[in-house]
Amino acid sequence: MIKLKKAPAHPGQILKEEFLDELGITQTNLANSLGTTFRTTTEIVNEKRSISTEIAIKLSKFFGTIVELWLNLQNQFDI
Known part of the structure; x- marks a missing residue:
């Protein structure tokens, strides 16, 4: 039996939750x-807009994360 991978969450869902x-x-x-x-x-947050590089930078500064966190979440969702 083939196991299907669960689709990655939209970064807006991660941001909210x-x-x-x-x-x-x-x-x-x-x-x-x-x-x-x-x-x-x-x-x-409502998963209607992607996280741009500009927003990723702002989120990383605000939350003390690295920019790549937000960009990688968006890239994984887009694939």
């Missing part, structure tokens, strides 16, 4: 902190 929910940060607060619009943040 592992960062925003865990740390009690609202999408509005995140948008303000990143200097982006609420719409941009909401579209990422």
Whole structure:
């Protein structure tokens, strides 16, 4: 029997569940902190927008992660 791999999660799902929910940060607060619009943040969290390099840099600075985390999550989802 062939085992099917589970599709990777959208980076917006990871952002919401592992960062925003865990740390009690609202999408509005995140948008303000990143200097982006609420719409941009909401579209990422709702899996309607990809994480660009610019957003990955801002997320990494805000959360203290490496840029590659966000870029790799997006790349894995895109494949």
